[in-house]
Amino acid sequence: MTKYKVSFSGGTTVEAPAQATLKEVMNNAGINFDFPCGGRGRCGKCKIRIVAGANEPQAEDKRALTEEELAAGVRLACVTRVTNDLEVEFLSDKNISHRILLSSLNRTAKVEPHIIKRYVEVDKASIYDLRTAWQRIKDHLAAQGDQHEATKARVTVLRRIPDVLQNSEHKITAVLYKDEIRGLEPGNTSEKLLGMAFDIGTTTIAGYLMDLYTGKELSVASTLNPQTQFGADVISRITHANQDPNGLKELHRVVTRAVNDLIGEAVKKAGVSRDDVYAVSIVGNTCMHHLFIGVNPRDVALAPYVPVITDPLVIDPADLNLVINPAGKVFVLPNIAGFVGADTVGVLLATGLDQSEEIKLIVDIGTNGEMALGNKDKILACSTAAGPAFEGAQISCGMRGASGAIDHVTFEDEFSFSVIDDVAPLGICGSALLDTVAGLLEMGLIDARGRLKKPEEVTHPLGQKLKDRLVEINGSPAFLLAGEVNSKENRPIYVSQKDIRELQLAKGAIATGIRILMQNYGLEVEDITEVQLAGAFGNYLNPHSACAIGLIPRELEDRITMVGNAAGLGSQLALLSETEYERAATAARNVQFVELGSDPNFTTVFAESMLFPEQEEN
C-alpha cells in the first residue's frame, strides 16, 4: 500500500496510507483532535491548515470555509484525504489534546486535566456595554463553549479582577475547575499547567511531576515516609495517632510537609516554577490516605475495620497546607475498604482490570499485600498483612533494596548472587530472601514445613555442594550467603531459621488471599490468564522463586508479568485525566471487598498456605 508522510505542527510526523482521512491519521498518531460532529463534515469545527501538499477543497470544505480560508489552505480534517505528503498546521490548541503512554503498562490515556486554562481578551466597559467586569469574563468563557459553564468564584479570586485586567490590557487567562473560576492570571499562561502525582506508601513516598498540557513526565522525586519515626507499620501509627494527644496532627503534618518538600525537589529538578503546579493526585493505603487528609484512622484498626471515608475527594490545597498554586486542587483517589485503599484503586486504574475482558490476578506486594481478581464484570479484592519480610525488614541481615543489598541469588550450576551497585554486600533485600529460600527448597536443604535441615540430613544430590553453608549463628541454624571476610562490614550475611519462618508467614498470607479470592469467585487456576505483580518488591522478584515457594500457584509461573509501581502510575493517570479519575470512583464502588478473617475456610487455608510446596525432585 502506498504510504505518505504527514507531519503535524507540534512535531509529530507519521506515515499514513493513501486515501486515509486526516481524522484517521491523527487517531492512529495518538493526537486527540476534537470532531464535534463525529467527523461527518457537518459542523465545520475541525479546521486545520495544509501548509504543504494541499489538494482541491471538497464540497464540505466549501460549505464550511470562507474563500480566504480555502485560499490559505484551510481545510476540514475530517474530509481531507492523504494523496501525497502533507504538512499540517493546527490553528488553535483548543481542540487538540495529547495522549500519554505509560510504558511499563503499554497503555495510553487522553490528557484531559481536571484544572483547565482558558485565555480570553476581555472587552472593556463603555456606556453602550455596562456589564460588570465579572460578567464580561463569564460571558467570554461561555462563548468558548466549554463543557462546564463558569458561574462562580471565591471572593479571593473576585478581588483580583480589577488589577489583573488593568495590568494585562484585559488579556487574561482563567484557571477553571468545573463551574468555578479558581484563578485569573495576566496574559496568556495557558501552557503553564503542571501537576504532581503521588503514591504515599507506608515506607516510601514517590512523586511524579507531570506537564498537564502535554502529558509528559518532567521529573521524579521520592523520600522515606517521615511517619516511620512514629512506627514502621500502619497499626503502630494508628496507635500513635490515638495515644499521643498531638499524634494525629503530627502524623498529618510530617506527611504533608514531605509532599511539599518533594514538590519543591521535583520542580527544581525540572527547572520549572512551583507556582505553575495546579493539581496534585494522591494514592495510598487507607491509613496513609486518612493521615494525609488529617482524618483519624482509628476505626481502620478496630473491627469491623471500616474507614471513615472511601469517597474520592477534591480538596483545596490550603486545607492540607500544600504549597502549590492556590487556584489548584488536590485529587485524592477513593478507598475500597479499611485495608484495600486508594493505592489498590491506582493499581486497578493502571492495569485496567476494570475494563479487562480476561480474568486477571493482580498482587501488590508490600508490608500489606493487596490482591484483586476478576475482570470488567466482577472484581473481588482483599488485603493481608504480609509483614515486612518482603521489604527486607525484621530479617537477620535484611535491608531495603538499596546499594549493597544482595538482590538476587541463583543456585543453578554454581551458587552465586548479585549485589545492587556491584559493591561488597551489606545485607539482603526481599527478592534475595525469596530466591534463597526457593533455592534451598529446590536443593532439599529445607523441608516442606520450612525447617532448615542439618548437613547430615541433606540427601538431594544438588544440595551436597551447599552443605558447608549450613551453619549455626547465635545458637540457631542458618544458611550462610557470604562470610564475614566477603561482606562490607565484616559481618556474615545469612538467612536464619527465623527468617525462613517470617517469609513463610508472609507468603502464606498472600497465598491465602489468592486462594480465598479464587474460592469466592469460583475460579480455578487455569481460568486466570495473567498475573500482574505490582509494587517495588513485586517488580524485582524472580517469578520462578515466587512459584517455587508457593507465593503464586506454580501453574501460573509463565503468566506472570511485572507492572512496576502500578499504584503510582494510577495516580498519574488520575492526575492527567478527569475521565480516568472518574473511572477510579466507579471501579472503587464496584469492587467487592472480601474480608479474609471472616471467611469460614480461613484457618485451614492459612495453615496449608504456610507450608512450602512439595518439590518435584524431593
Add this chain to the structure above:
Amino acid sequence: MTKYKVSFSGGTTVEAPAQATLKEVMNNAGINFDFPCGGRGRCGKCKIRIVAGANEPQAEDKRALTEEELAAGVRLACVTRVTNDLEVEFLSDKNISHRILLSSLNRTAKVEPHIIKRYVEVDKASIYDLRTAWQRIKDHLAAQGDQHEATKARVTVLRRIPDVLQNSEHKITAVLYKDEIRGLEPGNTSEKLLGMAFDIGTTTIAGYLMDLYTGKELSVASTLNPQTQFGADVISRITHANQDPNGLKELHRVVTRAVNDLIGEAVKKAGVSRDDVYAVSIVGNTCMHHLFIGVNPRDVALAPYVPVITDPLVIDPADLNLVINPAGKVFVLPNIAGFVGADTVGVLLATGLDQSEEIKLIVDIGTNGEMALGNKDKILACSTAAGPAFEGAQISCGMRGASGAIDHVTFEDEFSFSVIDDVAPLGICGSALLDTVAGLLEMGLIDARGRLKKPEEVTHPLGQKLKDRLVEINGSPAFLLAGEVNSKENRPIYVSQKDIRELQLAKGAIATGIRILMQNYGLEVEDITEVQLAGAFGNYLNPHSACAIGLIPRELEDRITMVGNAAGLGSQLALLSETEYERAATAARNVQFVELGSDPNFTTVFAESMLFPEQEEN
C-alpha cells in the same frame, strides 16, 4: 360566633372560631405548618397530637393513622375542627416553620434560613453494615428527605467525623448549606441557629441579631463606619483605596473588624453564644459592598461607573475574617449598578416593590439618594449625589440627629422648634433644616430662587413676626433659630444663605431623579399611588416640608409613608429566608438602571429642580 382557646406546644395560644380546621387556625396564628397535599386529608403528613380536647377521629384520620396513634390522640391537622378548647402538640419540628413580622412594613415572611440543621442518630458499623461513617451520615440525611441531598463536605469537616461520633454516642447535628455538610456537632443543637443582618452605610453600620429558628430579633447594635477616618463620602474612600498602597486593605479591614465587633456586642446583649451565629447578610451601596468583600471599587468612580461585580455572593466567613461559626456563610445581596447598590435591593425586598400591583415611588435619602419607580412589571432606578445636607453635614450649625439637635421647626401660629432629648439646642439636623426652609418659603422670607430676603423686602403678612430673625452672621444673611443665650454652647443657631443653597442642591438632585424616572417611565404624578421614604433621614422628615420645598411633588403629599431603615429590613429578610434572598437576585437583575447624567434632559430638569416651587400665598 363561639370561640375556643387553642394552644400549641411552643407557646402560641389563640382564640379560634368554632368549626375552623386546625389548618386555618395555624395559618391565622402565623404558624407555618407543612400540608404537602394542600390540606386535603390525603397524604397523612400533617400529624399532630391533641393532648386535651380530642374528638372522635374522622375518616381521613382512620385511613392515615394506626390504632395506637388514634388512641394516643394523634390526628391530621387538616381535617381536625375546633369544637372545644384544644391543646395541640407538634410531633416534630420538621414541618413547622415560623413567620416574622416586619412591623414598620406590615409584611410577613416565612422563616426558611439558608443554613439548616438536622439532628441524626447515626448507626454504628458492624460486620453486617460496612458502610463508612461518612456514608452513614449521608444516608441518614438523605432519609430525612431534604430538598438538597448532602453529598459533599470540606476536609475540615470530614476530620471531625471520628471524634464527633465518639463523643456523642453517635447522636449528632449536621449543619447544611444546600448540598454541603458544613459542620457536625455532638448532640442535638438544631435549635441553636442565629444570624446577623447588616446594613453597611457610608456613615453608619447597623446589625440585627436574629434567631433563624424562630425568626425573632434578639438585639441590635450599631456603630459609626470606621472608614469615615479615610473620608466622609464614597469618592474619597475610593481615592484612598487607590492612592495609598495599603488603602484598599485598610478600608476592608476596618469595616470587617467593625462587623466583627458588632456581632460581639449583639450576642453579648442577647446573652447568646457567638459560635451559634451561622449566617450573616450584608447590604450596602456598591462602594461599601466592594470594600466589604475586599474588591477595589475604582471602576465605580470612573465613567461609565460600572461595578466589578453585581451578582449575589455567598462567601465563607474565613475569606472575610468574620468570626462566626466556621460552618456558616455570609450572604451578600446583589448590586444593581455603580451607584445603585445592594442597599437599594434591600429596600426593594422590604417594600416588596417587585411584587406590587400599584405603581410606587421609593426614595432612600442619604448622602446619596437612590430612587426606584415602578411595580412588579417594570422598575426603573437611579441614584443621585444629594450631598450631606440632609444628614446635617456641611451646614453652618448642622449636626446628626443626635441629642441636642433641633429636629423639627414649626411656623404655624407661633415659631417654635423641638430638640431631641428636650435639652438646650446644640445645632440643627437635616429634618429641621428642611422644616426651616419650607417655613421661610411659605412665610415669604425666601424667594423661589432661594434668596433670603432683607427684612424690608418681607411682604407676606405671616412673615412679619419673623423679620427680626433675619440677621447677618459673619457678613452673610441668615435666619436665626436660637440666640446664643438659648443655645447649649452659647453660640447662635441659624440657617445661612449658604445652607439654603446646599439644601437647594440636595433637593434639586433628588427631584431631578424623580422627574427623569417619571419621564423615562412615561408616568404622570397621578399614576403614583404611594411614595415610600426610606433611610434614617427619610423616616424623620415632615412630608409637608418635603413637598413645600419641592423635594417630592406637592400632589403626592398625602401619599407619603415612612418605611424606616428599609435597607436593613431587606437585609433581615434575606438572612431569614432563602426565598427572599433569591427574590433579591431576580429583582436586582430586572431593575433597569437609569444613568441620569446621560439623559438628554438632565441639565434642564436639574436647573428647574433647583428652584423652589412658587408658594400659593406668595
